[in-house]
Amino acid sequence: MSYLDNILFVLILAAGFGYFAINVKKLIRNIKLGRNVDRFDNPGERWNNMAMIALGQSKMVRKPVMGILHIIVYVGFILINIELLEIIVDGIAGTHRVFSFMGGFYSFLIGTFELLAFGVIVSVAIFWIRRNIIKLKRFIHSDLKGWPKSDANYILYFETVLMILFLTMNAADGHLQAVGAHHYVQAGSFPISGFISPLFDGMSEGTVILIERAAWWMHIVGILVFMNYLYYSKHLHILLAFPNTYFANLKPKGKFVNLESVTAEVKLMMDPNADPFAAAPPAEEGAVPEKFGASDVQDLNWVQLMNAYTCTECGRCTESCPANITGKKLSPRNIMMKTRDRLEEVGKNIDKNKGTFVDDGKSLLNDYITPEELWACTTCNGCVEACPVNIDPLSIIMDMRRYLVMEQSAAPVELNGMMTNIENNGAPWQYSQMDRLNWKDEA
Known part of the structure; x- marks a missing residue:
């Protein structure tokens, strides 16, 4: 690489990580808009939850086949990006495969990365088929339209392209090593890209170098673009699953x-x-006096707001919801997505008004989430149990219900009648307290 290439690389790297830092700062700001809640107790249990659920994917493997494929994608994508460290050093210093001094261990790493890259491509292809050809119900649900539906596919395309670029880069590199091209040191093991290398036979050395360099540049730029895309995507859970499970x-x-x-x-x-x-x-x-319950995102606590950003939009919660199964309007996934949409709207309002929120006449309640959805919930906790990253839609539903009852006296007629009976008779039923024990005389 020339000095100009090194300078260009540093500028692209700085822009990528700089924009990422801006978005992380905005993310933290938005989460901190929530009320304070103490989730720092029992650190041992919290660390264990994070290790088992976020790192160990224990709730994902309840559906074994998809769980294993998800682990392949998760582990593969994380481990393969370890090579990003080498790419960064090579890009700044103008070296090539700078970590090749590790010898056999380096070959083991590159070989493992290639096997994982192939596993990622296969797994992503299966995910795409399930989403777009088989069309599983939770992926074609009425609450998953527009951007959320497109976003899921964009991520699959992104991951596939990045893995193909990685293997193409290695295939061209392996070919250049074999022909003894200058600057291409003998290093690495290529169990997958080795099958691609014969495609370069007959090409000039300059052409293969051009392909290798193009794949190298597109791979690192693609990773930086993907990293910054996360903020706008459901795949933000790649980062937030860890704190989300810790503070659950x-x-x-x-x-x-x-x-x-x-x-x-x-x-x-x-x-x-x-x-x-x-x-x-x-x-x-x-x-x-403190507001009872929540009508907008600022009334929720910061863990609930982090939950909204962590939502994977997988639909396991909605799939498990008895209200949704029986045709009610409620979708726990939609509760989280709408909470995030409103939080993003509030964040943009703050950005526009130089750090201060200006009342926009909207709220999470009614403008995003309707009372009909809230009262459809049976509070069974099925959504909480089903979530692979310990998100709690029920807590948001209950806080908004509390606002409806205690601030607006807007409970359903049936519930108002029950509460009146409890207040007057000490029981949910409409008879006097003197008659409460009559049932025992009939036994």
């Missing part, structure tokens, strides 16, 4: 979080002699 809720599924202010009121109702100042949580003088 460790409480038993089905245990809902009580508001301290409401708990204090209930204690006073149960014990009229209780000290109201002791029961109530401390509040600053003149503080505005």
Whole structure:
């Protein structure tokens, strides 16, 4: 490589990582718009969750065939990009296969990378067939149209092209090593690209060098483009699956979080002699009462917002949802996608107004998620259990329901009747407390 090539490489590298850093900063800013919640307890259990679920893919392999194929793509894509370190050093220093000094271990690495690259291509082809030819129900669901549907295919094309470029680069390199081309040191093992190398027989050395260099440049530029594409894609979970599983809720599924202010009121109702100042949580003088529940993304906590960005849009949650199965409007996947869409809208509003959110007359509730969707939920936790990266759509649903009930008194008629009966009769049924134990006389 000439000095001009080195300079161009450094500029492209700086632009790629610089834009990525800008997007990461924006991502963190948007997540921090959420309310604070303590998820730093039990670090041992949290590290174990991250190791088993994010790294070990333990929930993916519940569907063994697809789980194994996903692991091949996941491991292959991560490990193959280790070679990115060598490409960066070569690009900056003008060297070629600078890590070849490792000898046999280097050959083992390159050979392993090639086998994984082939595995990635095969796995991605199967994923594409399932999505576009077989058309599994969760991939053609009504909530997966437009950009989300296209994005899933773009990622598959991206991964395929990057793997083909990697193998083409190695095939041309292996050919040039065999003919003793200057600068192409004898290094590496090519179990897959070795089958491609014969295609270069009969070509001039200059032509093969041009193909190798073109594949090399397109491979590194493609990786940088892919890295920056992640922010706009469902594949952001490649990065966020790790913190998302670490900070996931460790409480038993089905245990809902009580508001301290409401708990204090209930204690006073149960014990009229209780000290109201002791029961109530401390509040600053003149503080505005906290909103009950959530009507917009700023009312959710930061883990819920991270959940929205982590969503893989795989549809396992919606596939497991009894409300959706029976034809209701609710789709847990759509809850997460709409939350992310609204959060992105709020983020752009802040960017446009120099760091301050200006009321745009919209909210997550009604403009993105309807009460009909929220009340269709049976709170069975099926979506939470099904998610391969521990996302919790139910917590968002419950917080928005809480807002509807406690801020707008907008519960369904049936629920209002039940709550009135509990308040007046101490039971969900419409009869007096004097008759509550009549059933035992009939036994």
